[in-house]
Amino acid sequence: MKQLQFLMVALAALFVPVAALAQDVAQEAMTLDQRVNALFASSTGWFVNFIFAPIPGTGFAWIVLWLVVAATVFTLYFGFIQFRVARHSLALVAGKYSDPRDAGEVSHFQALATALSGTVGLGNIAGVAVAVSIGGAGATFWMILAGLLGMASKFTECTLGVKYRNEYPNGTVSGGPMYYITKGFAERGLPGGKILAVMFSIFCVLGALGGGNMFQANQAHQQIAGVVGDYPGWITGLIFAAVVFAVIVGGIKSIARVTEKVVPFMGVLYVGVALIIILMNADQILWAFGQIIDGAFTGNGIVGGMVGALIQGFRRAAFSNEAGVGSAAIAHSAVRTKEPITEGFVSLLEPFIDTVVICTMTALVIIITGQLMTDPDTGLYLIGENGRVVTATGAAGVGLTSAAFASAFGWFPYLLVVAVILFAFSTMISWSYYGLKAWTYMFGEGQVQELSFKILFCVFIVIGAAASLDPVIDFSDAAIFAMAVVNIIGLYALMPIVKRELNSYLARLKSGEIKRFKP
Amino acid sequence: MTGTRIVVGLDGSPSGERALAFAKEKARQIGDCTIMICYVIEWSPFSFQTAEENAARHLRREEEIATATTRVVDPAVAATRAEGLAAEGIVRHGDVAEILDEIAVAQGGSQIIIGRVGAKGLKERLFGGVSGRLIATASVPVTIIP
Numbered sequence: 001m002k003q004l005q006f007l008m009v010a011l012a013a014l015f016v017p018v019a020a021l022a023q024d025v026a027q028e029a030m031t032l033d034q035r036v037n038a039l040f041a042s043s044t045g046w047f048v049n050f051i052f053a054p055i056p057g058t059g060f061a062w063i064v065l066w067l068v069v070a071a072t073v074f075t076l077y078f079g080f081i082q083f084r085v086a087r088h089s090l091a092l093v094a095g096k097y098s099d100p101r102d103a104g105e106v107s108h109f110q111a112l113a114t115a116l117s118g119t120v121g122l123g124n125i126a127g128v129a130v131a132v133s134i135g136g137a138g139a140t141f142w143m144i145l146a147g148l149l150g151m152a153s154k155f156t157e158c159t160l161g162v163k164y165r166n167e168y169p170n171g172t173v174s175g176g177p178m179y180y181i182t183k184g185f186a187e188r189g190l191p192g193g194k195i196l197a198v199m200f201s202i203f204c205v206l207g208a209l210g211g212g213n214m215f216q217a218n219q220a221h222q223q224i225a226g227v228v229g230d231y232p233g234w235i236t237g238l239i240f241a242a243v244v245f246a247v248i249v250g251g252i253k254s255i256a257r258v259t260e261k262v263v264p265f266m267g268v269l270y271v272g273v274a275l276i277i278i279l280m281n282a283d284q285i286l287w288a289f290g291q292i293i294d295g296a297f298t299g300n301g302i303v304g305g306m307v308g309a310l311i312q313g314f315r316r317a318a319f320s321n322e323a324g325v326g327s328a329a330i331a332h333s334a335v336r337t338k339e340p341i342t343e344g345f346v347s348l349l350e351p352f353i354d355t356v357v358i359c360t361m362t363a364l365v366i367i368i369t370g371q372l373m374t375d376p377d378t379g380l381y382l383i384g385e386n387g388r389v390v391t392a393t394g395a396a397g398v399g400l401t402s403a404a405f406a407s408a409f410g411w412f413p414y415l416l417v418v419a420v421i422l423f424a425f426s427t428m429i430s431w432s433y434y435g436l437k438a439w440t441y442m443f444g445e446g447q448v449q450e451l452s453f454k455i456l457f458c459v460f461i462v463i464g465a466a467a468s469l470d471p472v473i474d475f476s477d478a479a480i481f482a483m484a485v486v487n488i489i490g491l492y493a494l495m496p497i498v499k500r501e502l503n504s505y506l507a508r509l510k511s512g513e514i515k516r517f518k519p
Numbered sequence: 520m521t522g523t524r525i526v527v528g529l530d531g532s533p534s535g536e537r538a539l540a541f542a543k544e545k546a547r548q549i550g551d552c553t554i555m556i557c558y559v560i561e562w563s564p565f566s567f568q569t570a571e572e573n574a575a576r577h578l579r580r581e582e583e584i585a586t587a588t589t590r591v592v593d594p595a596v597a598a599t600r601a602e603g604l605a606a607e608g609i610v611r612h613g614d615v616a617e618i619l620d621e622i623a624v625a626q627g628g629s630q631i632i633i634g635r636v637g638a639k640g641l642k643e644r645l646f647g648g649v650s651g652r653l654i655a656t657a658s659v660p661v662t663i664i665p
Binding site: 098107108118170256261433 | 567583
């Protein structure tokens with residue numbers, strides 16, 4: 001009951017400014033979209049400001065440092081685990097260590113694919129465009145570095161996700177940071193596990209509504225409007241909300257199933273086209289990498305210089321691959337394995353595929369096709385009034401990616417619209433599940449509780465589609481990073497447990513006790 | 520393990536019934552023979568599922584095994600035994616052709632008998648149906664009952 005009150009207060013605090021603003025807004029003639037936007041920006045501003053508050057005396061947001069330090073600590077603590085076990089991870093995904101008697105259960109591949117369909121999405125298309133348009137080409141370098149380091153964070157959280165999941169008598173499972181923080185802290189005799197778990201759940205619900213929902217709806221609308229012409233965002237929002245409602249409330253699995261099958265195909269197609277464009281401009285590849293490395297350390301004239309590039313790179317990487325955020329631990333916990341650490345090994349491939357491969361492709365295409373305008377005399381970027389790099393077509397977000405691909409293939413924007421809609425949709429479905437798990441952790445499992453969250457989720461799709469990019473992106477980032485604040489505290493406290501599992505497993509793998517079932 | 524063993528694939532369809540009838544006839548001719556009545560639930564570890572489906576997968580798997588056992592395999596085993604023949608039931612998940620062959624090899628089956636499944640979908644036309652793949656890969660003689 002206490003948890004319930006706590007959440008109510010937290011949610012109420014978020015919407016208090018709404019009432020005050022509603023009166024002001026009523027006096028001015030504004031479109032519905034503008035009204036939603038103003039309301040949204042003013043009611044979430046304080047939260048965004050807190051999460052992105054700079055470290056006193058610097059321009060460096062403390063939250064970015066928090067993520068970088070965590071990923072670095074895990075990388076060192078586990079002795080560069082992401083590079084040591086990569087081959088074994090691939091063998092696990094290929095099912096070479098899966099017991100044939102477990103056929104029919106969730107495989108390593110399926111857990112990875114499900115988690116990936118939640119992370120590969122607009123972060124890879126729109127997020128990267130935002131990163132390079134604010135941070136310049138150099139942001140790509142930091143993004144790749146963040147992806148590589150993030151593999152260790154993902155490894156830690158997903159191992160714990162499987163180890164401390166709840167297995168119910170009826171055979172279903174629930175896992176994630178809220179479970180490992182409660183159970184793991186109790187096991188180690190640490191205080192505060194319950195409070196942290198509830199805090200995580202609150203932020204997870206907000207993250208599900210923000211990055212997992214509004215950002216997706218927003219970018220999907222911009223992309224559709226870019227092709228068919230401008231029209232009010234709430235219309236796109238309503239349509240998306242209706243389809244998502246049909247799936248998560250109506251239980252129409254066929255829609256979800258079609259998406260789950262088409263999304264990987266779209267992902268491969270996207271990377272394929274990006275590769276072709278890069279190869280078409282093969283003579284520019286060295287120049288592009290030069291830009292990336294140069295920009296990483298000098299900033300090439302962007303606002304905030306090198307630190308600006310670094311912040312954007314890390315911020316967008318974290319948003320895209322969600323390493324350290326804790327969401328993947330929810331998705332990975334359903335796998336069938338006797339060794340939780342194996343799911344950690346598999347999950348560390350996720351930031352690699354998502355960030356090091358797919359995000360880098362997007363960034364390279366934008367850079368190579370010359371979307372970022374530079375001053376021919378100085379070689380520095382031209383900075384617009386909004387503090388961003390001036391782009392060739394004036395586009396931002398997903399529009400920038402679209403323009404970059406369109407400069408090589410005129411038909412690409414149409415394909416991208418389909419990809420964006422599908423990615424947005426599959427990410428929403430995944431996050432509706434993460435949010436629901438956090439919600440039912442706080443309020444208990446039950447029809448009423450589940451339905452209330454699902455309806456709330458659909459309402460936010462409409463809000464997200466109607467609001468403008470900047471407030472949505474800020475809120476989405478803030479909510480997702482707030483999850484990371486709590487989750488990483490949990491990971492620090494529980495990482496010795498992961499280390500014990502790791503050492504035991506590697507020893508048994510070496511001695512041959514862990515059997516390989518297929519050559 | 521003594522005597523001959525025949526592996527029969529059932530799928531709950533009439534052609535599966537005909538395969539079992541043919542197997543019984545063979546078993547009677549052979550004499551000391553056990554019929555392994557198998558039901559393979561088509562499943563791939565490389566398919567795509569939603570997080571919600573994954574969470575309930577273990578439960579679904581148990582349900583699938585229970586349904587196949589009670590509706591198809593158990594009645595078939597009981598009917599076969601009632602005719603005075605030895606029979607065993609097996610329910611597994613996986614690729615039908617692959618699993619039937621695996622069972623034959625692991626249990627010392629001397630032949631596999633299945634009913635013909637008409638190739639209907641595009642996938643079957645491209646990659647061949649269960650019967651086609653079984654014929655191409657089996658380690659023991661295969662009989663297809665039309």
